[in-house]
Amino acid sequence: MTDDAAPDLRASDTDRERVADILRDALAEGRLDMEEFGERLDATYRARTYGELAPITRDLPSAGVSAPAVSLTKEPVPSDDWAGRIVGGDDDGRSSWAVAVMSGFQRKGHWTAPRRFNCFAFWGGGDIDLREANFADREIVINAVAIMGGVDITVPPGVEVVVRGIGIMGGFDHREEGVPAEPGAPRVVVTGFAFWGGVGVQRKLPRAEKQRLREERRRQKLERKANRRELGASSDATSWDGGLGGLHGTPAEERPERRDGRGGHGGHGGYGH
Structure with a gap:
C-alpha cells in the first residue's frame, strides 16, 4: 500500500501489527510515555481502515522498520x-x-x-x-x-x-x-x-497539533460509540419484530388453550349444550 491508496480501504491484521511494532519501539526509545502508548495501541487495534491507521504514527520515525502497508511518515510541510x-x-x-x-x-x-x-x-x-x-x-x-x-x-x-x-x-x-x-x-x-x-x-x-490529534481521537471514539448504539438498537428491534412475527404466524391449532375453558370451542362441548 502506498500514500496514493484510498484511506477508506480496509486494513489487515498484519497492517495493525506493523503499526503496533512501531509504537513499541517508540515506547522503548522514550518517544512515547505509557499513557500515550496505551491510547495509540488501543486505537491501532480498533482501526478498520488505512485512514484510521495513518495518523497514529504520523509523528514517529519509521527508520529501522520494514515499511508498513500504510504511510507512517508525517506529511511534508511546504517550504x-x-x-x-x-x-x-x-x-x-x-x-x-x-x-x-x-x-x-x-x-x-x-x-x-x-x-x-x-x-x-x-x-x-x-x-x-x-x-x-x-x-x-x-x-x-x-x-x-x-x-x-x-x-x-x-x-x-x-x-x-x-x-x-x-x-x-x-x-x-x-x-x-x-x-x-x-x-x-x-x-x-x-x-x-x-x-x-x-x-x-x-x-x-x-501543542496545537497534539490537541488537534486528541480531538480527532475523541471524535472517532464518540462516532464508534454512536455506531455501536445504533447497531445495538437495530439488533433489538429485529429481535422484537421476530418475536412478534412468531406469535402472529402461529397457526390456531398450535396455539396453547386457555385454562379458563373459554379459549376453544371444545370447552362449550364439555357442558353438553
Whole structure:
C-alpha cells in the first residue's frame, strides 16, 4: 500500500501489527510515555481502515522498520511554511544566552531562536523548546554546558538535528540525528560539554497539533460509540419484530388453550349444550 491508496480501504491484521511494532519501539526509545502508548495501541487495534491507521504514527520515525502497508511518515510541510518562520536579520534584542545555577531557565512558546544560543546549567536545569519558535537563520547552534545539571532541547518534526557535544561522566542525546528534514526546514546543531550531567534532544509535535490529534481521537471514539448504539438498537428491534412475527404466524391449532375453558370451542362441548 502506498500514500496514493484510498484511506477508506480496509486494513489487515498484519497492517495493525506493523503499526503496533512501531509504537513499541517508540515506547522503548522514550518517544512515547505509557499513557500515550496505551491510547495509540488501543486505537491501532480498533482501526478498520488505512485512514484510521495513518495518523497514529504520523509523528514517529519509521527508520529501522520494514515499511508498513500504510504511510507512517508525517506529511511534508511546504517550504513556504518554514520560510515564514526563518526571519533572518540581526540577533540584537533576541534571547541569546541563559544561565541556571541551582535553579532553572526556560525558552519556549513564541520566541526567536538566534543563530547561536549559549546556555549553562550547574546543579540546575534548562528547557529550550523550539516547537513554536521562529529561527534567525536556516542553521542555528545551541551551545549547552551542563555541570551536574541538564538541558532539554525540544524540536518540532521535520527539523534536522546534528549533535556534536562532548560528555565526560555525562552525555549528549544522539537519538534524533539522521531523521530526514522536511523541505525548507532549519537545521539545529547542538554542541557543548556535559560533566556529570546531560543534554537531551527530543522531537515532539507542537501543542496545537497534539490537541488537534486528541480531538480527532475523541471524535472517532464518540462516532464508534454512536455506531455501536445504533447497531445495538437495530439488533433489538429485529429481535422484537421476530418475536412478534412468531406469535402472529402461529397457526390456531398450535396455539396453547386457555385454562379458563373459554379459549376453544371444545370447552362449550364439555357442558353438553
